[in-house]
Amino acid sequence: MSAGTRETAGPPLVAAPHQDGVDAAVAAARRVVEALLAAGDDTSLDMGAVAAQLHAVADTLEEHAPERTRRLARMWEGEGVNRHDPVTGPENALAPPLTLHGVDDGSITGTVTLGLPYQGPPGHVHGGISALLLDHTLGVANHWGGPSGMTAELTLRYRRPTPLFEPLTITGRQVSVDGRRIRTVGAISAGGKECVTAEGLFITKELPRPQ
């Protein structure tokens, strides 16, 4: 997108979180994950009691969980496909979650602010977390822009440290398709400056869905 044009972002390309059900419980779990890092060991809290409360929640969930094979099959049915990944998934507390929108020019874009769970160097985003966000964004860009595939090669260039606690813009765009070889690029920017850029080579192939 050039500086002179403002493209219109379309509807989300990833699953939108519900305000209830498992998505609401996962949103609460994200708060717990971040608050544990915020509290750390520098506290007068009874962490044994916190652990006991969390184990009790996990016990209840595990008692009600279907057998793994059945759960995997269910995950990969219909719209379930986009609900559990560690980047955009409303059912996955590891995911910030990032919401990505298609843009009219064929690219995709999203904005996210990352907190303590995503820290690498002091006050900055872990380089591997940037790689995780970009790998996923490039995959979604393929879905939006043309044929999709699995990552064969991914190169990340770290141009400046990526800040925590500030809005980051994440973009992706499929740039070429040559037979089964797809090339896709992306970037993470803060304050209008690129922090990390990515180039991916994807091969058109999909793993079978569990039955």
Place this chain on the structure above:
Amino acid sequence: MSAGTRETAGPPLVAAPHQDGVDAAVAAARRVVEALLAAGDDTSLDMGAVAAQLHAVADTLEEHAPERTRRLARMWEGEGVNRHDPVTGPENALAPPLTLHGVDDGSITGTVTLGLPYQGPPGHVHGGISALLLDHTLGVANHWGGPSGMTAELTLRYRRPTPLFEPLTITGRQVSVDGRRIRTVGAISAGGKECVTAEGLFITKELPRPQ
């Protein structure tokens, strides 16, 4: 490591989780994150009640958390440095956590089994999660093998899908130092076969620690 020699793995290069305190609460939070994915929306559970229980835990933790600037300074003091990252950190529920050991030949190695939170393609590890684990492992390999630095460039090659629910071996090794430029390689293997390999270029530089 050649097939004919068995190197001795040394002490852990990353923080060992405690069995109590915040580490125990974080271990319980990991169970919650995984159990939420295992239960999904395919359950008779009252997810509103689960959300309320988790919000109550988060409220308590947040009330006791120090102010962010003070918490960041504390995180980066002494041994705190290795306790909160999203790969090995005992205080970070995003981390599996991976434990890495130094090997006599200058390389490092660790074993980890990943569950539902780390899923990308059906039944397999997300490519971005492999990137996250390898970026961090290469950084730790630098600490073990020679000078350390910040990631400038990272290239990942995906050779075969990486399975969930099976032990993965993760290795890293610093291969050269040329002035400020450090080159480091690593791999994730399953059942003796390489799934993902990584090459990183690091530059000797550190971000200042918060005061």
